[in-house]
Amino acid sequence: MKIIKDCYPFIEKLNPAQKAAIKQGYLEDQHNYILAIPTASGKTLLGLMAAIKTILEGGKVIYTVPLISIQNEKIKEFKELEKHGISVGKDPRSSDLAIMVFESFDILTRFSWNTLKEIDLLIVDEFHMIGEYTRGPIIECAITRSMILNPGMRIIALSATLSNLEEIGAWLNAKVIQHDYRPVPLYKEVISLDMLNAREKNEAIVKILQDAIKDENQILVFVSTRRFTEALATFVSQKIGKKIPKETRKKFNEVADKILEIPQKSGSAPTFTCLKLAECIRGGVAFHHAGLFTRQREIIEDEFRNGNLYMITATPSLMYGVNLPSQTVIIRDYTRWTRQGPKWIPVFDYEQMSGRAGRPQYDQVGYSYLLAKSPEEAYQLREYYIQGEVEPTSSKLIENKDAVYHQIIGQIAAGLSDNPDELIEFFKKTFYGHQLTNNPNMNIFADNLEYEINSSLEFLIKNEIIRPTPTGLRATPFGLLIANSNYSVETSIKLRHLATEMDELDTYKLIYEICKTPDMPFISFKTRKGKDRVREKLQENGIFVMDVGNPEATASSLIEWINERSEYEIENLFNVYAASTRRAAYEASQLIRFFKKICEVAGVYGHSQALDMLTARLYYGVKEDIIPFVVGVKRLGRVRARRLVKTFGYNLENVNEDELQKVDGIGPKMAAAIKKYAKR
Ligand SMILES: Nc1ncnc2c1ncn2[C@@H]1O[C@H](COP(=O)(O)OP(=O)(O)OP(=O)(O)O)[C@@H](O)[C@H]1O
Ligand SMILES: [Mg+2]
Numbered sequence: 001m002k003i004i005k006d007c008y009p010f011i012e013k014l015n016p017a018q019k020a021a022i023k024q025g026y027l028e029d030q031h032n033y034i035l036a037i038p039t040a041s042g043k044t045l046l047g048l049m050a051a052i053k054t055i056l057e058g059g060k061v062i063y064t065v066p067l068i069s070i071q072n073e074k075i076k077e078f079k080e081l082e083k084h085g086i087s088v089g090k091d092p093r094s095s096d097l098a099i100m101v102f103e104s105f106d107i108l109t110r111f112s113w114n115t116l117k118e119i120d121l122l123i124v125d126e127f128h129m130i131g132e133y134t135r136g137p138i139i140e141c142a143i144t145r146s147m148i149l150n151p152g153m154r155i156i157a158l159s160a161t162l163s164n165l166e167e168i169g170a171w172l173n174a175k176v177i178q179h180d181y182r183p184v185p186l187y188k189e190v191i192s193l194d195m196l197n198a199r200e201k202n203e204a205i206v207k208i209l210q211d212a213i214k215d216e217n218q219i220l221v222f223v224s225t226r227r228f229t230e231a232l233a234t235f236v237s238q239k240i241g242k243k244i245p246k247e248t249r250k251k252f253n254e255v256a257d258k259i260l261e262i263p264q265k266s267g268s269a270p271t272f273t274c275l276k277l278a279e280c281i282r283g284g285v286a287f288h289h290a291g292l293f294t295r296q297r298e299i300i301e302d303e304f305r306n307g308n309l310y311m312i313t314a315t316p317s318l319m320y321g322v323n324l325p326s327q328t329v330i331i332r333d334y335t336r337w338t339r340q341g342p343k344w345i346p347v348f349d350y351e352q353m354s355g356r357a358g359r360p361q362y363d364q365v366g367y368s369y370l371l372a373k374s375p376e377e378a379y380q381l382r383e384y385y386i387q388g389e390v391e392p393t394s395s396k397l398i399e400n401k402d403a404v405y406h407q408i409i410g411q412i413a414a415g416l417s418d419n420p421d422e423l424i425e426f427f428k429k430t431f432y433g434h435q436l437t438n439n440p441n442m443n444i445f446a447d448n449l450e451y452e453i454n455s456s457l458e459f460l461i462k463n464e465i466i467r468p469t470p471t472g473l474r475a476t477p478f479g480l481l482i483a484n485s486n487y488s489v490e491t492s493i494k495l496r497h498l499a500t501e502m503d504e505l506d507t508y509k510l511i512y513e514i515c516k517t518p519d520m521p522f523i524s525f526k527t528r529k530g531k532d533r534v535r536e537k538l539q540e541n542g543i544f545v546m547d548v549g550n551p552e553a554t555a556s557s558l559i560e561w562i563n564e565r566s567e568y569e570i571e572n573l574f575n576v577y578a579a580s581t582r583r584a585a586y587e588a589s590q591l592i593r594f595f596k597k598i599c600e601v602a603g604v605y606g607h608s609q610a611l612d613m614l615t616a617r618l619y620y621g622v623k624e625d626i627i628p629f630v631v632g633v634k635r636l637g638r639v640r641a642r643r644l645v646k647t648f649g650y651n652l653e654n655v656n657e658d659e660l661q662k663v664d665g666i667g668p669k670m671a672a673a674i675k676k677y678a679k680r
Helices: 002-007 016-023 043-056 068-084 102-111 113-118 127-131 136-149 165-172 201-214 226-241 246-265 272-282 294-305 347-354 375-386 401-413 420-429 431-438 443-462 477-483 489-501 507-515 528-540 550-561 567-574 578-601 608-620 624-632 637-648 668-679
Strands: 032-036 061-065 097-101 121-124 154-159 174-178 186-192 218-222 285-288 311-314 326-331 335-338 341-344 366-372 466-469 472-475
Touching: 002 043, 002 068, 016 043, 032 043, 032 165, 043 061, 043 068, 043 121, 043 154, 061 068, 061 102, 068 097, 097 102, 102 113, 102 136, 113 136, 121 136, 127 136, 127 154, 136 154, 136 401, 136 420, 136 431, 154 165, 165 174, 165 431, 186 375, 201 218, 201 226, 201 326, 201 366, 226 272, 226 285, 226 311, 246 272, 246 294, 272 285, 272 567, 272 578, 285 294, 326 347, 347 366, 347 375, 366 375, 401 420, 401 443, 401 466, 401 472, 401 477, 401 489, 420 431, 420 443, 431 443, 443 466, 472 477, 477 489, 477 578, 489 507, 489 578, 507 550, 507 578, 507 608, 528 550, 528 567, 550 567, 550 578, 567 578, 578 608, 608 624, 624 637
Parallel strands: 032 154, 032 174, 061 097, 061 121, 121 154, 186 366, 218 311, 218 326, 285 311, 326 366
Antiparallel strands: 335 341, 466 472
């Protein structure tokens, strides 16, 4: 394959796992396949080789992944193919090779059958995700629908952590390729504190890092919460900070400055989290979690790759798929909070985290250290994680009510099922249905399926999402709206309730209600400290609450946001991770848009304009008066728009470009754009 040689110049030859796959006929035959080979063994390349072959023969390919971060990484990697005339993108309508996240692929299987039928090969990366509670059922049903609608399509599943291969293989009607080759040997150990002569885990981490620095190796540490990533990074960076050589310190300072530029560019002073991050980075350690700006996370990953950081402390969000030069991975926390209290993480999470160590592009060997407090604990952990086997992957479809509702609505809205029997038939074809009928342990639940589907259907009919007609089950306009969205049924019903109950539109209350739905990402508290101020803020706006948690923090932050407060101010006011503000505000604006459509199908008119206004206010983070400016002038942004209005008032017709440029942040190009807008 000349194309591969050209796009991956550093790959000299295929590794044994890859060779074994090809020897088994993986590239030649048209069968479905499961490639169950270890982390770092080059599954991406195997997927890609099949994709290229299909495309060269005139076919189309979808490569689906669970996370947007992985999607971006793969697009960057696969773009190389464009030199060879293979178009790469996110949409299969316009690309030969489309990299899609699970949710987008799911929508495609419901509403774009013509496109779906054109697909010749589907590659599902991180296939074990099918056993995850929220995202699993989505990809499971999307695969089921594709198998029904496009039976000729070939499916390739990739994963390092599957154990019940026979069962999954039978469901997918796939051949299984299993291999235990890992190109970079990975040594997995449980280390107890006494072995390192340390009193506590963080001290042990410092010791491991000091050794790594001597050997010029880098470390990735997994802890369980955002707050822990920060505390650990601060601790380690202070401990080793003093001993950093001058040249190295200069590099770290440059990275820290880059981090601080990010909020500046968006017109905000750096938040405390940004300052803390920069401070840690000056000591060579970065923390990495979902409360940072996306761009900051990218900088951390890139600089770590460039060798400009000693260590990253991360939440499990970095656990899947990524390639980083971390010769050593330390797993500090092996429990996670659940409703039933702290629980040990599953073996496959342990395997995925360990798998980030020793990646072929960067290292010749990898080490994974799981930390234990005492020798006794170490013994238990060894037995559980190192001797233990990866858990079987099971469908979570029926456990997740919302997933069942969504799939029923989807099936009916798409015209794929119009009576209960057909629905049950569909669910029987899912992995859940397969497990139910073929797994002797689950056989006893077989009646359960019918019961679940029927009672879910009843619920949907009662809520006027589905309605029975003489010609079968149909989706109501409200049901169609839900089918076309990714919002949960619970959120949709709640919003419709709100729509019919509300006489006048209360902007702030509506924001609060939106923040209480399961579809809103939170702007979460860092500590309890800001709770009183959140309560006061909501009270000021006529919202009285007993408990103050993340939904309340999010609502009060968004209220400040649309009143043009900066992330920095929001953070200080409420003690929250304010870097998530923009994402939360964006999602809230989309939910308001959805709410507007719900009002329309519920026959509630009269709020349309106000809702459009609120959507824009959330989207841009502005008060009403400057909406026309931020909408009308591309890239002007809320800070400069406000300065303009303060300086010249609302009418800019008689202001010339030179005068405009006297406003801070407005250069000749922007001035011209503003002028063009003012003349319209
Ligand atoms: N034959 C090869 N020789 C050298 N490097 C290779 C070869 N095949 C793949 N690689 C490189 O190995 C690295 C790991 O590959 P990849 O990310 O595909 O792993 P993976 O099997 O998907 O692991 P994970 O389960 O952790 O996602 C990549 O940087 C890839 O470019
Ligand atoms: Mg991978």
